[in-house]
Amino acid sequence: xxxxxxxxxxxxxxxxxxxxxxxxxxxxxxxxxxxxxxxxxxxxxxxxxxxxxxxxxxxxxxxxxxxxxxxxxxxxxxxxxxxxxxxxxxxxxxxxxxxxxxxxxxxxxxxxxxxxxxxxxxxxxxxxxxxxxxxxxxxxxxxxxxxxxxxxxxxxxxxxxxxxxxxxxxxxxxxxxxxxxxxxxxxxxxxxxxxxxxxxxxxxxxxxxxxxxxxxxxxxxxxxxxxxxxxxxxxxxxxxxxxxxxxxxxxxxxxxxxxxxx
Amino acid sequence: xxxxxxxxxxxxxxxxxxxxxxxxxxxxxxxxxxxxxxxxxxxxxxxxxxxxxxxxxxxxxxxxxxxxxxxxxxxxxxxxxxxxxxxxxxxxxxxxxxxxxxxxxxxxxxxxxxxxxxxxxxxxxxxxxxxxxxxxxxxxxxxxxxxxxxxxxxxxxxxxxxxxxxxxxxxxxxxxxxxxxxxxxxxxxxxxxxxxxxxxxxxxxxxx
Numbered sequence: 001x002x003x004x005x006x007x008x009x010x011x012x013x014x015x016x017x018x019x020x021x022x023x024x025x026x027x028x029x030x031x032x033x034x035x036x037x038x039x040x041x042x043x044x045x046x047x048x049x050x051x052x053x054x055x056x057x058x059x060x061x062x063x064x065x066x067x068x069x070x071x072x073x074x075x076x077x078x079x080x081x082x083x084x085x086x087x088x089x090x091x092x093x094x095x096x097x098x099x100x101x102x103x104x105x106x107x108x109x110x111x112x113x114x115x116x117x118x119x120x121x122x123x124x125x126x127x128x129x130x131x132x133x134x135x136x137x138x139x140x141x142x143x144x145x146x147x148x149x150x151x152x153x154x155x156x157x158x159x160x161x162x163x164x165x166x167x168x169x170x171x172x173x174x175x176x177x178x179x180x181x182x183x184x185x186x187x188x189x190x191x192x193x194x195x196x197x198x199x200x201x202x203x204x205x206x207x208x209x210x211x212x213x214x215x216x217x218x219x220x221x222x223x224x225x226x227x228x229x230x231x232x233x234x235x236x237x238x239x240x241x242x243x244x245x246x247x248x249x250x251x252x253x254x255x256x257x258x259x260x261x262x
Numbered sequence: 263x264x265x266x267x268x269x270x271x272x273x274x275x276x277x278x279x280x281x282x283x284x285x286x287x288x289x290x291x292x293x294x295x296x297x298x299x300x301x302x303x304x305x306x307x308x309x310x311x312x313x314x315x316x317x318x319x320x321x322x323x324x325x326x327x328x329x330x331x332x333x334x335x336x337x338x339x340x341x342x343x344x345x346x347x348x349x350x351x352x353x354x355x356x357x358x359x360x361x362x363x364x365x366x367x368x369x370x371x372x373x374x375x376x377x378x379x380x381x382x383x384x385x386x387x388x389x390x391x392x393x394x395x396x397x398x399x400x401x402x403x404x405x406x407x408x409x410x411x412x413x414x415x416x417x418x419x420x421x422x423x424x425x426x427x428x429x430x431x432x433x434x435x436x437x438x439x440x441x442x443x444x445x446x447x448x449x450x451x452x453x454x455x456x457x458x459x460x461x462x463x464x465x466x467x468x469x470x
Contacts, residue, residue, distance in 0.1 A: 008455070010455045010456075010458035013454070013457045013458050015360075017457075018367065018368040018372075019440070029359055044465060045461055046360060046361045047361075047465075048465035048469060049363075049367075049461070050361070050363045050364075051468035052468060053325060054321070054322045055417065056325045056433065057321030057324070057325045058321060058325045059324070060321070060341055061338065064338050064341060064342055068316065069312075071342070072312065075346075075349075
């Protein structure tokens with residue numbers, strides 16, 4: 001834009017006199033912000049106009065000022081301060097303080113949240129560990145009780161130990177029976193027996209008067225005594241066969257794994 | 263405040279003295295710190311700043327209003343409305359768009375023009391406005407100021423006839439530039455450039 005031609009057109013005088021349409025005014029205001037020379041010229045024009053109009057002043061009666069100030073005071077008494085005004089007092093400081101507070105609070109909130117989350121995680125770990133320890137303790141305790149019980153049986157002179165050695169089909173097999181001839185209780189201890197398929201079970205037999213008597217079925221269990229069915233006096237031999245799951249009324253001789261005499 | 267130098271000294275007793283302590287501040291402060299601090303005080307609804315504003319500008323604005331309205335009683339009513347509007351709307355004043363006086367001038371002129379369009383008011387332009395009003399002002403100045411200020415008539419006599427014509431029509435008779443263009447059959451561009459040349463001459467005479 002040719003600033004000098006623009007100024008020479010007299011548009012700034014028209015602007016200062018309030019003669020322009022709102023569209024023209026907006027255009028001048030846009031240029032004022034772009035060209036400092038225009039701003040300077042307008043300032044000079046406004047000063048000249050102000051000086052001229054001061055020359056042409058007509059003083060009002062003093063009563064005009066009195067009633068004006070009275071009206072202002074009346075308005076101020078009933079006026080609700082505008083938001084802009086109450087803010088203008090020191091809103092920057094209020095905003096700065098609020099932002100600072102928000103930042104600090106957020107930091108603490110985040111910090112405490114992460115601490116809380118860590119604590120919560122640690123606590124649930126501890127609870128889980130504690131449960132595991134309690135379970136382990138129970139397991140150990142149960143085993144200990146059982147071992148104590150087994151030991152009582154093994155050390156009890158009322159129990160006769162019958163060692164059953166491997167047959168021809170299972171030369172390395174080995175198991176023992178503890179039999180209390182008074183109470184008729186029978187316990188079995190497995191040293192070496194082979195794994196069975198899922199549809200098979202071992203069955204213990206006692207031979208009384210030349211006949212095999214069922215003394216109960218069992219699965220391969222090592223490290224502890226198994227309680228079997230009571231066996232009446234008169235048994236001379238104990239033997240273990242492999243039978244279909246649940247056992248059979250009479251033994252399958254071909255599957256005999258171990259046998260031993262009293 | 264360029265216009266203060268010829269302020270009628272006889273009117274000093276009219277200054278409002280606030281019940282507080284800042285009378286000195288209210289009358290001298292803004293001369294040193296300028297228009298910006300006056301605007302800040304006004305936006306902060308400082309009563310003494312408003313009194314200062316009135317004392318410095320009411321005369322100039324009443325001159326403008328009277329030349330449009332032509333009736334003294336109504337003109338003073340409009341002047342009061344003007345200052346009430348200034349008080350109420352000061353937050354909407356934007357220095358980027360012009361000086362405070364220019365903004366006040368527009369408020370005054372718009373209210374005066376609105377008044378002339380109202381029902382109670384029948385618009386009649388007086389003939390011979392320049393002579394009559396200049397005469398009136400000169401009489402006032404002589405009474406109130408003595409002779410230290412150059413008379414308005416002398417001032418205007420420094421302008422060419424064409425320039426005097428547009429200044430007279432606008433500043434003394436309240437015509438807009440378009441009205442001058444239409445009524446006197448002059449291209450609007452011509453009115454504008456004449457006005458510019460006239461203002462330049464006045465600027466050199468008024469602002470030292």
